Amino acid sequence: SQQGEEDPQALSIQEGENATMNCSYKTSINNLQWYRQNSGRGLVHLILIRSNEREKHSGRLRVTLDTSKKSSSLLITASRAADTASYFCATGLYGNNRLAFGKGNQVVVIP
Amino acid sequence: EPEVTQTPSHQVTQMGQEVILRCVPISNHLYFYWYRQILGQKVEFLVSFYNNEISEKSEIFDDQFSVERPDGSNFTLKIRSTKLEDSAMYFCASRTTGGGSTDTQYFGPGTRLTVL
Secondary structure: OOOOEEEOOEEEEEOOOOEEEEEEOOOOOOEEEEEEEOOOOOEEEEEEEEOOOOEEEEOOEEEEEEOOOOEEEEEEOOOOHHHOEEEEEEEEOOOOOOEEEOOOEEEEEEO | OOOOEEEOOEEEEOOOOOEEEEEEOOOOOOEEEEEEEOOOOOEEEEEEEEOOEEEEEOOOOOOOEEEEOOOOOOEEEEEOOOOHHHOEEEEEEEEOOOOOOOOOOEEOOOEEEEEO
16 A cells, blocks of 8 residues: 655754655555654644655745655755654645655754 | 634553543544654554544554544544553544545544553
8 A cells, every 4th residue: 555654764963954754655646745743742734745745845944755766755944953853744635634644753952 | 713622631441441541623624633652652553433433544544443423523433452552642633625635634632541
């Protein structure tokens, strides 16, 4: 079944630096969504990019989507300690309700 | 800002007992979902619900699971006879439109189910 896979698994950066994480998937998608999860908590939606879009911005977040490579990246600019969390990509298929989640990236921002 | 709510935040139960997890989706949303996340693992889709019936379910969602929208606001997940491996965080989600998978799914804070 369709699944996203993030890479790298864990990232530790200094506050103010940028954090980049990647996600790849196997089949055609309708959209790709990024979520954040603080330790043991719920999933917070960050951004959705549709299959006909290549780049999207929201505040300090920048998402790219390359459907030819079946990959997406999430960039967090000027990171803050509060950005410490796990970040998941999830793909939505055409005519399909479910989201398929990747394994998640653990990002630690050191103050 | 409207949000999905879930109760309880943590449920502890004995193996073999029935549990009901409750969710209140965002009020104008039409599609409802349950996902689960076993500790340290991926978030997995369980079931989607639209127009008062299941629209899709995963292989995890066997006869021990059921969903219901008992009134205009609540959406419940019942596990009839819990097993140890049902221990997980269960997330409810909802979204607005009635077709395809083009729209954002908004997730609740989750219910942590512990089966002893």
